[in-house]
Amino acid sequence: PVNVDSIMEELPAQKPGQFVLISPDNFEHTHRLQCRWLYTKHETLDDEKIEALMDEPLAAAISPEPPAPEVADTEEAIDDEEDEFGTVHARQADEFEDEFADETETLPDSDDESPEEAEESVEEEPLSVRDRFYELEDDIQINRIDAEPEPEVSDEDDEPLPAFESQGVAAKTATRILQIAKAAPPKPEQPEIDEDLEAADKLLTKAGSLSTKEFAARAGIGSAAARGRLLRLIAAKRARKYKEGREHRYYSIASELRPDLGLDRKVRVIVSRVTSNDAERAAREVRNRSTLFGLIGDDETLDHAELDYRLVIQLSFTEKVTKMFLRRIFSRERHDVRLDSVYLHPGNLKIVVFQPGEGIRLENKPEEYASRIVDFDGSVTFEEILPGRLKLRESEIRNRKSDAIIKDSFKKRYSASPKKIEPVFLPVWNLHLKTRGRSGSRIVTVDGLSGKMLEW
Structure with missing residues (x-):
């Protein structure tokens, strides 16, 4: 995709543990996506798994074959009639027959089919387990674990339901769902907040870096307690320690400072102009190609590219420059x-x-006067x-030359007075090039301003 400069500009702002996930180039332009982490196990059930998880009452309820009727008495069972939901009492069947006995008669010699034969001729195919389950879906009641039971409204005129209905599909299903919900794994408990540890981290973040004695004095506790809290911060990966002289000092990772490297405040960084796509194009230019028109060997391919920052020493100075001849004629100062x-x-x-068109190079004395050297000033943006x-x-930062050595080296080359020394960080891209059949890779460095190779 194009327009990925915004992604590269956001990379330096990532905190420890954060990352930017870039999907394959399926779109012409970049799109911001969001993802959701699933902490529970998700499964998809088919018909066979559903049948295996169902208990016997529920499986019988959605089975294509109707359940066997319940017979209360042997004599009354003869007159009982079945329907698709169960049995009808003999008393109701007799009343139904007496009411319509005089209105209808069945002719034995009639050519029409009997009702029983008509029902058999239009008998429907049995429904599948899934279709039967969808029919009963509206009758299933799902209760929450923490829900309070609603009070039942009594009605004196209502007759009690038969036993086979009171213990039917809805009750069994609700009980089954409740059992499954109770068997689910408990939610992870939130870790308890250690107030002493939080206060120690805030104190360390505000101060930048502290020794054990300094921390104890600011926290108002003893040296042993202070050392214990600092060690707990290190164990929780919220602080680090380093040695300065003969004492150990501590700093908080949340401060995003690096006092162990002498960087106890924000640093000046040159804004990169080369994006990841530009780095890929640069890799195609610097890779080794096979010899003999591709008949022998394999071309190098880009495995990955990573953005890095290299230390550059900025040295300010004052210098006397001799004026040009014409200017000296009209001026008293030379x-x-x-x-x-x-x-x-x-x-x-x-x-x-x-130089923007040529890239970066290192020279011992490129110009007669140091003030005439063409460098980053006026050509790049700092932040x-x-x-x-x-x-x-x-x-590279720990092993850099001392300020005294830097100034002395500069004075030997130029008649100038060195002043202030400040660290500046230059963005570079490290291109990891691999050849098929080889385990290692070759690293090529290009600068983040012009995309040219950098000999550092």
Whole structure:
């Protein structure tokens, strides 16, 4: 899909544990999707599974064959008649016959079919289990576990139902559903909130980083209790510790700071211009192709690309620059004092040169005057981001040259006065290229500004 720049801009804002799921390219434009996690087991039942789960009364109720009638007395059973729901008492059948005995007569010699033969000729096919279940669906009552039973309204004129109806399908089904609901797994209990732990985390987040003594003084507790709470925060993966000098210091992960790397505030980050689609196109340009017109070997393919941030040292300085000849004629001063900055590699202290059409390169002394070096100033956009949201090269930050060495190296190359040193982070894409039949991969780095290869 196109228009995926917004997705890449949101990636640095992801917190630990969060992720962005990107579906295959099935749409021309990007679409935001939402997903729902299912904590319970879901199954689909067919006819056979439904029959296996039903108890005998319910299975008999929806069976194509009607249940056997209940006979109260041997003498009355002769006159009883059956219908599709059960039996009719003999007294009711006799009254029905006496009422219509004089109005109808059956001719033995008639050519018409008898009612019994007509019913047999138009007998319907038996319904399936599913169809019978749908017919009884409206009669099934579902009760909630926590619902209070409604009071029954008595009616003196109503006659009590027969036993086979009072214990029919609805009652059995409701009882069965209630048993299944009670057998469901209980909901997971919410974890109890530890107020002491929450207060300790808030205190650590607000302070940035604290030693055990500093934490104990601010919390108003003893050193042993303070050490115990800090260790509990580490065990809960809510805090980390690092060593500074001879003491251990602690910081909260929720603060999204990295005081262990010297990053105790927001850092300046260059906004990336290269999207994931641009990185894929760059991978096609830098991959190794097979030799001899494709007859030997396999081409490299992009396995995945990941966005990374590399440390760049920004050094501000003041420099005296000799004026041009024509300007010196009309001015008494021979030099201009300029305030500018350069960007240095944190390891080899080479100067970073950037031109949008050519990419980034490292040089020892690209210009006679440092203020004439073409770099990021005026060509890129900076933003301030919490360092905990970035994927950093921690070893590169820990092993960078000290400020004194950086300034001394710069003064040896230029007649300028170094001033302030500030870390800046450059976005780069690491392209993992794989060849079929090989387990390893080759990593190629391109800068996040022009998509060109970066020799860092």
